[in-house]
Structures are given as C-alpha cells and as structure tokens.
Amino acid sequence: MNIKVCKFGGTSMADGNVILSASKIVKADEERRYVVVSAPGKRFGGDIKVTDLLYACSDAQEKGDAAAFEETFSKVRARFTNIEREIGKDLGVTAALDEAEKEIRAGAGPDYCASRGEFIAAKIMAAVLGVPFIDATEFVRFDENGVLSDETYVLAKEIFKKTPRAVVPGFYGLGVNGKVKTFSRGGGDISGSIVARAVEAKLYENWTDVSGFYACDPRIIDTPKCIPELSYQELRELSYMGANVLHSDSIFPVKSAGIPIRICNTFRPEDKGTYIVSTSKRTLGGNVVTGVAGKKDFTVISLEKSMMNSEIGFVGKVLSVIGKHGISFEHLPSGIDTMSLVIDNAYLKNGVLETIVEEMREIAHPDRIYTHENIALVATVGHGMAKNIGTSARLFRALAEANINVIMIDQGSSELNIIVGVDNDRCNDCIRAIYGEFFS
Secondary structure, eight states: OOOEEEEEOGGGGSSHHHHHHHHHHHHTOTTEEEEEEOOOOOSSTTOOOHHHHHHHHHHHHHHTOHHHHHHHHHHHHHHHHHHHHHHTSOOSHHHHHHHHHHHHHTTOOHHHHHHHHHHHHHHHHHHHHTOOBOOGGGTOBBOTTSOBOTHHHHHHHHHHHSOSSEEEEOSEEEOTTSSEEEOSTTTHHHHHHHHHHHTTOSEEEEEESSSSEESSOTTTSSSOOEESEEEHHHHHHHHHTTOTTSOGGGHHHHHTTTOOEEEEETTOTTSOOEEEEOGGGOOOOSOSOOEEEEEEEEEEEEEEOTTGGGSTTHHHHHHHHHHHTTOOOSBOOBOSSEEEEEEEGGGSTTTHHHHHHHHHHHHHOOSEEEEEEEEEEEEEEOGGGGGSTTHHHHHHHHHHHTTOOOOEEEEOTTSSEEEEEEEGGGHHHHHHHHHHHHHO
16 A cells, blocks of 8 residues: 655644644545654744743753743643643543653653653544554664664664554654654654655655745745745755755655655645655756745855965865864855855854954964854755756846845855845845746
C-alpha cells in the first residue's frame, strides 16, 4: 500500500474542534497511516502557544520561582483539559499532565519540559484516531554534537515495520545522555520528514493554516500568489530567509529519498496546496522567479587590502577570528582586494562586534576595515533565473525606481538566487518592489 505521512502544526492542534477536523482529514484517506503532531498553537490573536508556556514553566523552575511555575503550568493544564472537554471524552489528559508536572519539578530539564506539549497532543490525537501512540524517544536519536544520528532511521524502520498506523509527537528525541532533547523551534516538521523517510512514504503532507507556499510574505503583500510547485533547494533558500511555512532543515530526510512534500491547509483541505519536489522533477512555470523573502538584523564587516588575492591564508585568518568566538557567517562576498562577512546581529551583542573587528585588524592587517550595521537581506529565488537573460537587470531597475539603495549584492554559484543587502527600514519596500516586478 502507498503510504502518506501527515504532520499537523500548532494551529491544527489549537483546540478540540480543530483536532477533530484534523482527524477527519486523516480518516478521509486510507493512505494516511502515520501522523506527527505539534503542540497546540494560538487559537486567536494574542493567545499564547503551549510551547511558549512550557518554556516559561522551565524558566520559573530553574529560578526556583514556585509561584510563577504554578501559575504558568495551570495555563498549560487549562489548555489541555479544555481540548479534552471540547472533544467530549476522557483522553487521559489529567494523568499525563500530572506526570509531566512531577517530572519537571524533579528536574527533568528544559527540553523535557518543552516537549510535553507535543507528547500530550500526540496522546490526544492517538486516542481520537484509535491508533497506537509511539513516543519519539523510541527512535529519534541525537549524537554528542546535538546532530540527528543515522541510528534514528534504523530504529524507526524496525518500529514502524511492526506498527501499520501510529501517531508520533514531533519536535524531540533522545540525546546521548539518555534525556529528552528537542530540535530548534519548528522542528516538528523535521520529525514528520524523519517518519516519512523511515516508512518510505510516497508523500509527506504538512498540514498548517495556509493553502501552500506563497511567493511573498502575505503580511507584506496582500494576497500574494501561491506557488504550485518548488524544489527542495528553492524551499530551503526561501525558508532560511524568513518564509516560515516549513522548517528549512525538514527537507533533508525526505530529499535523500526523493519523497515529495505537500503543504496543505487544515481549514481548507480541498485546496491543492504546494508540492515540493526534487530539482530534477521540478516543472518550470511561466515565471522565472519562484519567490521573494527577506530577513532583517545583520551586520556587514568589510575588509580592504591591496594584493589580498595573492596573500595566502588571508581569508583563513579572518575566519579564524569569528570561529574562535563561535560565530557563523551568512555570506562572504569578495573581490580581488576586498571581502565582506555578513553576520547575524544576534552574535554581535555586548561588545562582541568591536572585539572581533579589533582582532581581525591585529591578525590580518587590512588597509581598511569598517562595518555597516542593521542590514536586511532580501533573496530573490528561482530555478528559472539562470536561463533567462535580463533577470538581474529587471531586479535592479525595480529597486532603482523604488529609490532603494543596495548596500551589498551576492549571487549564489548555482544562480538560484540573488541576495541584496539594504537598510533594515527598507526591507519591506525592497520586497514589494521585487515582487511587483516579477509577479504583478
């Protein structure tokens, strides 16, 4: 039988009625045999996600603030008991909450605490569907560096071979110390991808609150066009730059197995959604650009030195400075006598920027070193760009007509994207100008 794996995000698990709708989606297709769920998300504007409440519980526990812990955990308890009441039957929620509270108070740690939203949500969905619950700690493994271990797939195949249907909590697994360890936020998408690969699914469906992947953030452009199809690589580029429909790392497990992803809307299940496929199977449409996305708050450190190209080890010296401080860079545009490092501002707080600039000056002896802070990166992405003459000209003409100053330009070697750096406060204007040129 062909197998589909369904991942339901936080909005699809937000209350009892939505969970019942999600269960109907699963039951409507016999091929939907494995379900991965997130913790309950926001029910309305101003609501708080269960995971955020659990992180607050963990903080209170670590600080020894018993009153704050009790108050916050009571909100978690209320969310889940309300869900149980809305579904209309005993789902074992109280016992699961009591056990979670006991373990958190006993010092189970922040990752355990954060994971309980997914754990209890999966218990609920399993009870509603009447299928087995499989804890992610039974097969998801992280190595000593916190990276997903290949052992994960070996264990998962053995477990799912014996279980033709199941519900699994997303977002976490087991670390080398035998304790619960979480992925980064949004990592439930990775969990779904892992299950899809393990069961050799024909399709991984990611159910959320939008009808696919949009060509631009709908908070910036009203009713942007929905992309019917994009490649794994295009998805990763756009997700990394702020298009948050799907976690950018979730493609890796399914990419190696050639499993397509479909992004679907739990509230409009009849919509076609967006299919994410391998590059070789990508059908280019009429538009050369697939999407535009932007991300704010970067700093550019620029170095100039005569004959830089002939100085062996210059780049290595510069990179050794940020490596020593545990800093990664986003981009490395360079010229014959110049190089620039684009770094996320999150790494550069509390005087770190000034420290690494001085260390670069001492170790590399540039003729000049200067910084440009509060830069936004805007990526224009599409497989069609490399084969169409004049794409770059159209892009920069649109920015010029919008009176937007481009501080930095970086184009990937695959010619899949063009990234421009602009001032933070012009980020949305930049996105609108590019979208208007290629999609209006």
